[in-house]
Structures are given as C-alpha cells and as structure tokens.
Amino acid sequence: MAKGITSRSENYSQWYNDIVIKAGLADYSAVRGCMVIKPYGYAIWEKIQRQLDDMFKATGHQNAYFPLFIPKSFFSKEADHVEGFAKECAIVTHYRLKNDPAGKGVTVDEDAKLEEELIVRPTSETIIWNTYKGWIQSYRDLPILINQWANVVRWEMRTRLFLRTTEFLWQEGHTAHATREEAVEETLKMVNVYADFAQNWMGMPVLIGTKSENERFAGAIETYCIEALMQDGKALQAGTSHFLGQNFAKAFDVKYQTKEGVLDYVWATSWGVSTRLMGALVMAHSDDNGLVLPPKLAPTQVVFVPIYKTDEELSLISEKVQELKKQLEAKGITTHFDNRDTVKPGFKFAEYELKGYPVRIALGPKDMEKGTVEIARRDTLTKEFVPQDGVAEYVVNLLDEIQSNIYNKALKFREETTTIVDSYDEFKRILDEKPGFVLAHWDGTSETEERVKDETKATIRCIPLEGDNQPGTCIFTGKPSERRVVFARAY
C-alpha cells in the first residue's frame, strides 16, 4: 500500500479523500465547501472536456456563454424549478464595499443595495430561456443546439471533493426544438453520448435509464441519466439529460410560428455532466496504491524512469529514451521522461503509481546491456521486460489492453454486485450484506419510494431502458409492477 493512503476496505471515504489530495488532483480551499483543482487534476478535466466537446460538436452543437448572474425575477418563473433550487442559492445583494468605521478592514456598504437581487446560477435554464425568447420567431430559427462550459454554485449543506462542492465546473446543453419528438430524440441522443463517453473513455460501465418522479430534475417532464457503481457498492449519478417539454417555453413565453402559420410553444431539453466525473473516475478504478487512470484520459500515458549510477550511464540512457519517446509520440502517445536526479527511482515508481500513469518504462544499465526495457502497467501492477526494438508496438497494444481491462474489471464488479430480489426482507438484507445495484419490482408510486428510502436509505437510481422488462409485484406493497427498477444507496 502507498504511504499515507488509507486502505480502501478500511475507510472508503478516507481512502477517496487521500487519493484526491495525495495524487494532486484537488484540495480543500479557504472557502467553505469549495475546492481548488490543482494542475494535475485540471489536466485530466481538460482531457474530459476536450473529448466531450468533440462529441457535442459531432452531434451538431455549438458552444456559447451566458451570464453568471440571474435576476431573481427570472428564477421564479417556473414553479417546479424554483421549488427545486430555492434552498441552495447564493444571492448577491450589494455591489460595493467600504472601509469599516470600526477600523477592521472592509464592510458591506449598505447604501449599495441592489434593487433586484442577483442569483449566482445553480443552473442556467432561466437566463438561457429568457435569452432564447429573443432568438426564436419562426420554425426556421429551430432547432437551437447550444452547450455552455461554465461554473455553477449550489449551497449544499455537506460537500465532498469533486462529488459535491459548493462551486463546480460543468457543461450544460440547452436546446430548443419545434416538435416534441425532436426534443425527446435529442434528450435520448445526449444521454447516449454520456454513456458512450463513460464507457469508452472513462472505462466506467453505466446503466441508462429514466428517473422516478422523486429524483427527476426540477422542471423536467422526464430525466434520463447514466448511473455508475462505485467500488464500495454505492451508486453515483454521473450525468443527466432532461426532456423539459414546454415548461420553460411557457414560463418565458417562447413561441414560434409553424409552417402553417400557427403560434406554438417551443420544446426544450437540457443536459449536463460535471467535475463529479472526476470523482467517479477516482472511485471506479483506483486502488490502495493510488489513482488508476484509463489511458484515454491520462494526461501523460507513459513515463520513462532512468536508473543509473554515473553521468555516463545517464547520458547513454537518455539518448535511448529520446529515441523511444519519439517513436511513441509518432504513434500519438503522450510521454514524459523523468530525469530528475533529486529523487531515487523507487520514489518515482511510487509517485507515478499514486498519480495513476498507465504505463511506466524503466531503463537501466542492465537493459542497455541486454537491449530491453522494463515495462510496468498500472492497472495490474505487473512488470515485463520487452526488447527495445518492439517498444512502440508493444505500448500501443498495451494501452488498448489497459483501457479495456479496467472497463471489464469494473463491469465484472458491477455484475457481481447486482442482485435480483423478490421480497422486501431480502432487499434489506442485500443492501447491508452485498451493497450494489438491487433489481426489484416497484409499484411506481412516490409514496412507496419515499418509504423505502426512509427505511433503508436506498433510492431508485433509474428505471433502466433495457434489460428485464417483465411485470411482477412490488416488493413493498405487493401491488402490480410494470418492470424491475434499480435500487441502491447513492452518493
């Protein structure tokens, strides 16, 4: 186990915090509930951003940017939306400071009170739909397919690094359509983009489904989500895509004229993923040695560590490393040569494991003699000697192998911790004894979900789009159930 990291089995939360902090991803900040994302963490976020952005562009979306502040009056136009967010908003009430008369720094200038308070956006539906009103007159103006990369603020009671911070970075897509069908199609398209990203880039299997009424986004008709399972058996909502119907169009009076000349309200969607994905990445794959990154999202995929006693040895090794580096880079692989002479190789090995570099290549006098390198893979912690001639090919294949291995490992874990239950007693027992997804019948009512939550802390993570859709009877009430849904305790 790495120095200073709490064991995963001993205390999962502590382990998670240790990895985030010690791998250099993020740290607590001076501001309550907010975190500082450090350069290494941000580098990973940039990889995530870049790939998602490409996927959004490929599905016809454009980026734009809307204001951080939302006038209070905008916010209160959609009733469910207000209800859902009212309790967690940061509000700007003044616009000026003055010197404290008591001589203690500065104080708020009460004369500079705003006529109308500004809400720091917890999400941007309202400001965006207020804007869209001015952009849309005819069916020719539709669809509008826009995404924004932004920060938002939600004043949560309790925060956790990446998973729930007061301020967080995310992207939010906001689209406007002429028909219900087109908007529904967009909602589904984007939840599938998220699933694609989670599985093929993060190496994290997800379930795609809809949310129950209790868990639905405030103001949405239907919320689609991707739901992942962490290594402690708790679920994490990793992304959501909302079909908003005409709720926001009605609230902000956004109408368009159809081909036939009739006025109708516009149909809307919104969808988002956040820096929470960083937390998911950590919790899905990491071990007691530190972070494990999927090669596709690792800022640096291969690190070279020289082993040497003399300057002559180092210069020979350096020459070889430069040669190999070029070969790898020619194949699109990102590399780093750590030739620091201030720390020993063993220290570097431990450090790169902690930081989750997928592949480490060590090169020492023995290798120079035999014409080999020592290649270590982070996911399995195994090492192998490989001829220098074939390194580039070997690493290309190895990175693919690692990418699919960590996905398969996570998938296997999910399958092993997913249980089908048919009675409430069994349901409760499984939640404690074998945490994970629990597939059970549910009568479809909020009351039942609420009662199950109160008694077991488990919620309906999603009503899956695929899989077993046979009817049955609710484990709690015995009433008819259309199909099994996915329960779990969640973050």
Added chain:
RNA sequence: CGGGGUGUAGCGCAGUCCGGUUAGCGCACCUGGUUUGGGACCAGGGGGUCGCAGGUUCGAAUCCUGCCACCCCGACCA
C-alpha cells in the same frame, strides 16, 4: 440545522486531565557527503502570535469565560 470531534511549524501528531527550564516528535524543507533496479542513509540547519479575545496566577499550550474556524455523522443534493 441537530449529534460528535478537532484547532500546537508546510503536513500528520504528542504534550492539556494534574500550570513550572529555552514547546517536542515524525514526514517535508535547506546545506554537505555517501547513495540510486521499489518510497535511501549520516551529520548539521531553518521554520511556532500553541485558533481568537478576555480573565485567574509570581508563572498559562495547559485552568475559567466568551467567540471563531474546520472536520465527521445525519437531513438536502450533479
């Protein structure tokens, strides 16, 4: 907002119950040397308003009063 806990060097902590030399330890940091195939070793060195404000006392990290901050567990949530 309820319950619990903690504030002492950059980080992690001991010391507080029972007041008494110059406040200590590990890691990290700096200097010099030896090392380098899994987190090196030796020697020397720098770094502290003991969370803040008052009080008691010859004397306070330690006792008393008030305040503040943060963490953990709940409720709330991407």
